[in-house]
Amino acid sequence: MIDAGAGPGSLLRSVLAAGPACAAALRPVAVDRAAGQRARHPDTVVSASELPPGPLVGVILANELLDNVPCRLFQRATDDWVEVLVDLGADGTLVETTGPADPETTERCGALAPAASPGDRIPLQDRAVAWLADALSRLDHGRVVVVDYGTTTPALAGRPQQEWLRTYRDHRRGSGPLDRPGTQDITVELAVDQLHQVRVPDEHRDQARFLRAHGLDDLVAEGRRVWAERAHLGDLEALRARSRVSEAEALVDETGLGAFQVLEWRR
Ligand SMILES: C[S@@+](CC[C@H](N)C(=O)[O-])C[C@H]1O[C@@H](n2cnc3c(N)ncnc32)[C@H](O)[C@@H]1O
Numbered sequence: 527m528i529d530a531g532a533g534p535g536s537l538l539r540s541v542l543a544a545g546p547a548c549a550a551a552l553r554p555v556a557v558d559r560a561a562g563q564r565a566r567h568p569d570t571v572v573s574a575s576e577l578p579p580g581p582l583v584g585v586i587l588a589n590e591l592l593d594n595v596p597c598r599l600f601q602r603a604t605d606d607w608v609e610v611l612v613d614l615g616a617d618g619t620l621v622e623t624t625g626p627a628d629p630e631t632t633e634r635c636g637a638l639a640p641a642a643s644p645g646d647r648i649p650l651q652d653r654a655v656a657w658l659a660d661a662l663s664r665l666d667h668g669r670v671v672v673v674d675y676g677t678t679t680p681a682l683a684g685r686p687q688q689e690w691l692r693t694y695r696d697h698r699r700g701s702g703p704l705d706r707p708g709t710q711d712i713t714v715e716l717a718v719d720q721l722h723q724v725r726v727p728d729e730h731r732d733q734a735r736f737l738r739a740h741g742l743d744d745l746v747a748e749g750r751r752v753w754a755e756r757a758h759l760g761d762l763e764a765l766r767a768r769s770r771v772s773e774a775e776a777l778v779d780e781t782g783l784g785a786f787q788v789l790e791w792r793r
Contacts, residue, residue: 527584530577530661531591532556534566542570553584581666588661589673592721593713595657597649599691600627600635602642602683607635610647612704620704638719639683646683649691651720658791659724665793672721673733676787679717690715718789727789734784737777746774 529538535556542554554571555578558564567573577586599610601624608624609631615621627635631650639648661670682690693700693710700710718730731739749770756764778784 527552528555528557528577528582528586530557530586530588530657531594532558532567533563535563535568535571535573537587537589538571539568542568577661577664580664582664582668583666584668585671586661586665586668587671587673588657590713591674592651592654592657592672592716593674594711595651595653597651597653597714599687600631600648600650602635602639602644602646604644607632620707622704638679638717641680642683647687648679648683649714649717651714651717654716655720655723658721662724662791662793667793669728669790669792672716672789673736673786674716675713676716676718676789678719680719682715682717716787718787721789725791728792729788729790731788732780732784733786733788734778734780736788737774742774742778746771749774 527538527541529535532538538554538556542549542552546552555574556564556567556571557574557577558567559575561575564573564575600607601610607627609627611623611625612620613623634650635642635648638650639646642648658670658672677690691703691712691714693703693705693712695701695710703712718727721727729736749767752767753764753771756767776783
């Protein structure tokens with residue numbers, strides 16, 4: 527199992543701590559391009575800066591990776607599209623500017639968001655698309671699973687950019703994306719229709735449905751039973767059971783994490 531864009535490796539840590547029935551067959555690999563994150567990977571996993579070379583057998587999981595991959599921004603002008611670029615302002619700070627898009631890109635933008643009005647913006651997420659194509663090409667047998675804030679290009683065109691291109695600093699919303707580069711994360715909601723250029727996913731559902739299809743309700747029922755039996759003891763087992771129930775509620779909350787999109791491509 528490969529966790530791509532693993533950050534500090536929390537997901538694999540939790541998978542291993544859960545002691546799944548398939549544990550003996552798992553060869554967990556945490557991939558992150560940031561050395562600071564790799565330094566925090568647990569010793570029980572292989573830590574790497576890039577996806578291992580293929581052919582691979584297994585699952586490549588990308589949880590909140592593709593929203594983090596750089597994209598280009600385009601804005602609908604009266605007759606065509608222009609690219610949103612960054613320049614140096616007179617006072618040395620970064621400022622936004624626009625430049626012409628080449629005819630091929632203009633055509634692509636028009637095809638992705640045909641109803642866009644002047645001033646509407648869209649991201650072109652070619653690097654996310656390239657990551658998916660690369661991940662799939664390394665698989666001999668298995669699947670690529672992408673979990674992210676997913677939407678579509680026409681939906682993004684219909685919303686203001688500051689809603690879907692967000693910044694975070696210390697787990698709180700940050701300021702403008704050009705402020706103090708390198709001090710905040712920049713994230714862009716994933717246009718899943720652009721990933722279809724590689725291949726339409728074999729499965730596409732929200733996180734709540736994905737987790738339920740993989741047995742979340744049974745795990746919650748077991749948690750409730752253990753909590754009911756052991757609440758009066760208040761021991762570690764009882765507390766673990768209670769947090770399983772509350773964490774599951776957060777993960778399937780359709781107004782929050784439950785609305786995340788899960789896309790799966792099989793090979
Ligand atoms: C938003 S974090 C997600 C971390 C983790 N998956 C989670 O859900 O908590 C994205 C991570 O992807 C890493 N990253 C970004 N681009 C990457 C790439 N092309 N290959 C590997 N890691 C990448 C970043 O360094 C960062 O740690």
